[in-house]
Amino acid sequence: MHSEYDPDDNFARSFDREADIDEDAAIESLAWQLLLLINPDDEDAAMQQFAACRDALDEGGDPVEVLRDAIDWKSGFHVDDSDPAGLIEVLDELASRFNLRIDWGVDDPGDEDFLSDAEVPSLISVAYDRLREHHYTLWTWETGHESHAGWITHQRDNEALPVVAGALGFHVRPGA
Secondary structure, three states, rough: OOOOOOOOHHHOOOOOOOOOOOOOOOHHHHHHHHHHHHHHOOOOHHHHHHHHHHHHOOOOOOHHHHHHHHEOOEEEEEEEOOHHHHHHHHHHHHHHHHOOOOOHHHHOOHHHHHHOOOHHHHHHHHHHHHHHOOOEEEEEEOOOOEEEEEEEEEEOOOOHHHHHOOOOOOEEEEOO
């Protein structure tokens, strides 16, 4: 005998239009998962950022903006397209969380001559390559503006990150 509802098939029922899904709880859960991914081996930092996110999400904030604000210069970056010095500074700061130093290919990445010729997309590519040598991935996401944003994860999380980030509304790609 075939029944329209099979109590043992909970997964199939979760996608039913009549399923009772708490969307706010789902967004919070996804935000937590993203924070764990972009704070590798640092659950305390993820928890601090999550507390800030939860308050803003409860007030109806856009998940992308809420997360961007909560992680900026802590586990993520958001810099203007015309700010190579800012990008170098923030990526050096983020890499130091993993006891890494990015080799920018010059003795002094703060040198005016170097910075005057540097372009943010090229620097992102350099940082991506240097971080890959240590099994980390630099991700970027589309901001919709003339800016660049992203974060660093363990290379082992390369499959999970796009799924979790995409579910929150981030359009991500590796920084290569």
